[in-house]
Amino acid sequence: MSKSVERSRASEALTVCDPVWERLRAETQEMALSEPALASFLHVTVLHHRNFNASLSYQLAQKLGTTEVRAMQLREIFEEALKEDPSIGEAARADIVAYYERDPACHSYAQPLLFFKGYVALQSYRIAHWLWMKGRRAMALYLQSRVSDLFAVDIHPAARIGKAVFIDHATGIVIGETAVVEDEVSMLHGVTLGGTGKESGDRHPKIRRGVLISVGAKVLGNIEVGEYSRIGAGSVVLHDVPPHCTAVGVPAKLVGCAGCDKPSHEMDQMIQNSDAGSGI
Template sequence: MENDQVWEQMRTEAEEAARKEQALASLFEEVVLSQDSLESALAVRLSRKLAYHATPEGYLKEVFCECFRSNPKIGQSIRHDILAIKQRDPACRNYLAPLLYFKGFQAITCYRVAHELWTNGREELALYLQSLISEVFAVDIHPAARIGCGILLDHATSFVAGETSVIENHVSILHEVTLGGTGKVAGDRHPKVRHNVLIGAGAKLLGNIEIGQGARIGAGSVVVEDVPPHATVVGVPAVVVGFTKDPDPAESMDQCIRS
């Protein structure tokens, strides 16, 4: 990708980090400085993390590279994710951190590869990759789920998204969130999260419900009904407690519930 500012900035940060922390210099060299693209760097980093005795690291790396080559939109989504993390997460001080350290970003990126495999008929490999993602990152996203770009999956531990889940663009999700079903219902059975939504830690969204654009879901809430656009809902079960004037709660990350 020409004029890839995210990748160029990442390389600059890796060079500086290697000078400052010699103990990690080989990591920065292997993952970033010796690579020619962000996609290549991700293939190296993630295949190493996911490698298991049944699947060699080299094979997983080639699977990642193949998916990145065949669908450039994956790389575009990845860059939007990095920009979203840098913008919204005060703990993210540079572009390098998500690639090397943030398991939420790493898990979403692995999901993107699994989803590409799933949509191209390689369902067994997609499900196998899903199982590895769950074991390594404690994040369980079905490869058939549809997730947009500009996603912040903050902390990420115990995030679950079922088979028919939909997450549109520019959404922020904290840890222990579930997009689940309500039992043994088949078919379209998981939540649809629209643009610019903020979902607080520990929230459970259950069933084929719609979370309207710009809505806020309070931490620990259990949501079993549709949420109107720009509404704030809290509680068990969740109820509407107001409407926010903030056009993009996912970006502002304001989780304070005001009466």
């Protein structure tokens, strides 16, 4: 079986049986009934569409389109990406579930798609990354620039980001070109995954599965933050952090374990033993 046929069947399967889409539609219908002033917006953004991918591509295109690069042109690109690579839509669905489960301000699956700029910025990155990997780098960088201008979120399209990722509030997020963010990571606004200067090559952090990065933290250089670790608010991390640990401070020091098995899910940012630090 060819890869194109496999992708087409995967896309069809998601359309036929898609619990995220079914729940999102039901929530949107209820929202339209309870808030008639939003009914037209909700219909054109969600209820009018045949599946999740169509709704997502419409929403992204409407947000990112300009008079020079119109929404309809962008939507065609987004639909092409979602059709050719079903993993983009799968990750977008997993991200919605992550927002719902981890953000106490998120009370429905519909909210991230409709109202949360961190979610929209992350899905825009996913399309930009697809374009980058296809060699369409000018368009990928255009999307990066538009997202930065609109949302104050700057994710390089060459960065590699997994699924079930939660970016809360999102203002001031910066993720560099060679950064890696694995599945189930949570981060808050003002986080930087950056370099340390003008070095070239592989120069950005590798954030492993299930890490929690709190408000305003800076993780700099080609270093690794081990799985299920925590980075405290305002910290500057310049060296590797072992798995299942907490690092806090400027420069960051280890202050004990991560406090739970899955800190990115628990979203517990309280540091209980901050005076027990050791340098890293």
